[in-house]
Amino acid sequence: MKFDIMRDRLLDGLxxxxxxxxxxxxxxxxxxxxxxVSEEGMRLTGSDADITIQTYxxxxxxxxxxINVEKPGSIVLQAKMFNEIVRKLPxxxxxxxxxxxxxxxxxSGKSDFHLIGxxxxxxxxxxxxxxxxxxxxxxDLLKSIIRETVFAVSTSESRPVLTGVHWQIxxxxxxxxxxxxxxxxxRKVTLEHLPSEQSSVVVPGKSLTELSKILNDAxxxxxxxxxxQQVLFKTNDVLFFSRLLEGNYPDTSRLIPEEYKxxxxxxxxxxxxxxxxxxxxxxxxxxxxxxxxxxxxxxxxISSNSPEVGKVEEQIQVSSLVGEELKISFSAKYMMDALxxxxxxxxxxxxxxxxxxxxxxxxxxxxxxQLILPVRTY
Amino acid sequence: MKFDIMRDRLLDGLxxxxxxxxxxxxxxxxxxxxxxVSEEGMRLTGSDADITIQTYxxxxxxxxxxINVEKPGSIVLQAKMFNEIVRKLPxxxxxxxxxxxxxxxxxSGKSDFHLIGxxxxxxxxxxxxxxxxxxxxxxDLLKSIIRETVFAVSTSESRPVLTGVHWQIxxxxxxxxxxxxxxxxxRKVTLEHLPSEQSSVVVPGKSLTELSKILNDAxxxxxxxxxxQQVLFKTNDVLFFSRLLEGNYPDTSRLIPEEYKxxxxxxxxxxxxxxxxxxxxxxxxxxxxxxxxxxxxxxxxISSNSPEVGKVEEQIQVSSLVGEELKISFSAKYMMDALxxxxxxxxxxxxxxxxxxxxxxxxxxxxxxQLILPVRTY
Numbered sequence: 001m002k003f004d005i006m007r008d009r010l011l012d013g014l015x016x017x018x019x020x021x022x023x024x025x026x027x028x029x030x031x032x033x034x035x036x037v038s039e040e041g042m043r044l045t046g047s048d049a050d051i052t053i054q055t056y057x058x059x060x061x062x063x064x065x066x067i068n069v070e071k072p073g074s075i076v077l078q079a080k081m082f083n084e085i086v087r088k089l090p091x092x093x094x095x096x097x098x099x100x101x102x103x104x105x106x107x108s109g110k111s112d113f114h115l116i117g118x119x120x121x122x123x124x125x126x127x128x129x130x131x132x133x134x135x136x137x138x139x140d141l142l143k144s145i146i147r148e149t150v151f152a153v154s155t156s157e158s159r160p161v162l163t164g165v166h167w168q169i170x171x172x173x174x175x176x177x178x179x180x181x182x183x184x185x186x187r188k189v190t191l192e193h194l195p196s197e198q199s200s201v202v203v204p205g206k207s208l209t210e211l212s213k214i215l216n217d218a219x220x221x222x223x224x225x226x227x228x229q230q231v232l233f234k235t236n237d238v239l240f241f242s243r244l245l246e247g248n249y250p251d252t253s254r255l256i257p258e259e260y261k262x263x264x265x266x267x268x269x270x271x272x273x274x275x276x277x278x279x280x281x282x283x284x285x286x287x288x289x290x291x292x293x294x295x296x297x298x299x300x301x302i303s304s305n306s307p308e309v310g311k312v313e314e315q316i317q318v319s320s321l322v323g324e325e326l327k328i329s330f331s332a333k334y335m336m337d338a339l340x341x342x343x344x345x346x347x348x349x350x351x352x353x354x355x356x357x358x359x360x361x362x363x364x365x366x367x368x369x370q371l372i373l374p375v376r377t378y
Numbered sequence: 379m380k381f382d383i384m385r386d387r388l389l390d391g392l393x394x395x396x397x398x399x400x401x402x403x404x405x406x407x408x409x410x411x412x413x414x415v416s417e418e419g420m421r422l423t424g425s426d427a428d429i430t431i432q433t434y435x436x437x438x439x440x441x442x443x444x445i446n447v448e449k450p451g452s453i454v455l456q457a458k459m460f461n462e463i464v465r466k467l468p469x470x471x472x473x474x475x476x477x478x479x480x481x482x483x484x485x486s487g488k489s490d491f492h493l494i495g496x497x498x499x500x501x502x503x504x505x506x507x508x509x510x511x512x513x514x515x516x517x518d519l520l521k522s523i524i525r526e527t528v529f530a531v532s533t534s535e536s537r538p539v540l541t542g543v544h545w546q547i548x549x550x551x552x553x554x555x556x557x558x559x560x561x562x563x564x565r566k567v568t569l570e571h572l573p574s575e576q577s578s579v580v581v582p583g584k585s586l587t588e589l590s591k592i593l594n595d596a597x598x599x600x601x602x603x604x605x606x607q608q609v610l611f612k613t614n615d616v617l618f619f620s621r622l623l624e625g626n627y628p629d630t631s632r633l634i635p636e637e638y639k640x641x642x643x644x645x646x647x648x649x650x651x652x653x654x655x656x657x658x659x660x661x662x663x664x665x666x667x668x669x670x671x672x673x674x675x676x677x678x679x680i681s682s683n684s685p686e687v688g689k690v691e692e693q694i695q696v697s698s699l700v701g702e703e704l705k706i707s708f709s710a711k712y713m714m715d716a717l718x719x720x721x722x723x724x725x726x727x728x729x730x731x732x733x734x735x736x737x738x739x740x741x742x743x744x745x746x747x748q749l750i751l752p753v754r755t756y
Contacts, residue, residue: 078687081687309494312492
């Protein structure tokens with residue numbers, strides 16, 4: 001193998017695939033990055049067995065030559081070392097040459113590196129996915145969907161299926177749900193050209209978090225292919241594969257109350273900040289629980305009390321307060337997560353009594369719905 | 379005690395004193411910040427017993443009223459909690475009121491905090507320093523002096539006095555030396571109005587690092603008072619006290635060679651970058667040791683070799699190369715630290731053979747001198 005490449009483009013590609021490489025892997029070859037060079041371009045692959053990321057750099061782009069291939073070939077190089085070397089090379093021209101026994105020479109300016117590579121035929125092959133069940137979501141919307149749900153997955157391995165987000169295609173809608181059994185986040189999106197077949201997968205929360213980091217904030221289309229064991233997200237130059245979680249996801253639809261006794265409409269940002277302040281004291285010794293109390297004249301009070309440290313009270317004017325009086329306690333963290341997901345809009349909070357789950361949604365619609373279980377304190 | 383204060387100014391003051399507060403202290407009252415309010419202004423004090431920082435906020439500054447004092451007094455509030463509360467208060471007006479049993483009420487907008495304070499009479503008093511031995515250094519120069527020496531202090535407690543920087547006033551010069559016995563950094567500064575008396579103190583490296591964080595990059599004067607047990611750095615509104623290290627600092631002057639066999643003049647930045655690259659491989663299994671070899675035609679070679687990973691070589695053109703041929707090995711980290719201290723200028727490196735310490739200094743003068751012991755590798 002022998003080729004020259006622009007350092008900056010190689011570095012961009014490496015940045016993406018490095019997100020899949022873990023130093024904790026038990027499969028030695030996965031500490032490496034696979035490099036495949038053909039007459040058309042270069043593919044970089046990184047994987048931790050759960051997530052695999054592949055990027056593609058063409059030989060030529062917009063009339064600019066990015067790679068000059070003298071002899072195609074493949075090699076695996078130790079990921080962390082390779083990435084740091086490329087980052088620190090002195091010039092933007094990098095020359096690669098692989099000779100016998102995977103000896104890899106990397107030259108740039110007067111720097112001359114000789115690395116011992118690994119046999120690329122030992123690197124695991126990518127899964128082959130049938131593209132029948134494919135649909136498309138703009139990158140910025142996909143990022144929002146992830147941000148609005150993934151924080152609510154369980155961090156405990158006691159029910160592994162809850163560490164993922166449940167994606168369902170049903171009646172022309174994509175419905176994404178995450179729950180750790182104390183709170184739930186649901187996002188519904190109506191999309192064009194969804195597969196007519198009903199389908200349902202559970203994507204690991206960690207995969208979605210990593211995917212989110214390589215998506216841009218534009219409306220660039222992302223093609224999504226779901227199969228029984230893998231999901232693939234495809235953008236222009238990146239392929240992102242994730243394994244799926246096994247097991248049946250619980251039916252969460254019946255958790256959401258159908259009628260409410262107290263309705264509060266309030267500015268999400270004001271409520272978030274008041275809870276953030278109350279949480280400063282709540283954190284100290286009461287598991288971060290704050291109290292929410294309805295008052296006269298369209299006012300609510302957020303309070304917390306920590307006998308050793310002190311207490312805090314804050315009243316907030318709400319836009320409307322309808323229904324029964326209420327005193328309810330809940331996790332400040334869960335409420336702040338939910339309000340951040342809805343992101344500063346006016347929100348409606350609907351309660352069914354101090355011991356029942358309550359929901360938070362935007363005043364406009366229920367595309368984003370957050371549900372929280374209260375905490376019994378008295 | 380009762381007063382109102384501008385939140386932004388309180389926060390600036392807290393930022394400085396928080397740098398002295400440690401959560402690891404064994405003295406419970408030092409987890410707090412002491413607040414003293416008089417008719418003239420507010421003093422905030424934070425301490426970890428080694429370092430004490432005090433800031434002052436006047437009642438009025440440049441015609442703007444910062445504090446409105448209704449009743450003077452003192453209180454100690456838990457530092458981390460107090461700092462976070464002030465940071466998150468909803469408005470720039472903050473009202474404090476301390477009632478019986480150190481009950482402290484903090485109000486801002488509709489937020490109403492009640493904290494349980496501590497008795498300020500239990501807070502340790504500041505040392506009283508005689509100001510006879512006082513001199514002045516501009517803040518930016520003081521920051522440079524610290525940056526150019528403090529990295530070379532020992533991190534091991536086996537000889538505690540080496541964890542500090544030795545400051546000596548002698549013959550109208552301030553000489554600062556740090557060494558961990560493998561390398562040494564020395565900075566000489568000629569200052570006006572130095573005390574005529576010879577004096578010598580060892581300031582803990584950690585104190586200098588913290589001091590550096592609160593100094594600005596301007597020429598604002600910093601008054602320095604040295605006594606037997608404490609040093610005090612005074613700026614306009616901050617007092618920074620540090621205890622000194624006990625014990626005799628070793629005489630380091632005889633470590634510095636007086637004649638040299640090989641002199642190399644080279645661009646500091648090019649050498650730094652080449653060593654940084656060579657260090658990528660050296661780090662893997664050889665204790666981060668790189669080799670420096672003189673070549674023909676005013677060229678040197680930086681190389682490293684790690685049998686399991688690979689090797690790297692890089693040649694650098696130097697401005698001048700005078701004297702004996704040389705192959706020498708040394709710690710890449712020590713060399714990079716030294717070159718960063720001299721900061722990108724052309725440097726002179728003077729060697730006395732492969733087994734003897736060598737020095738690095740600017741081409742212009744020896745105000746900054748760095749010394750490194752080589753590593754025996756063959």
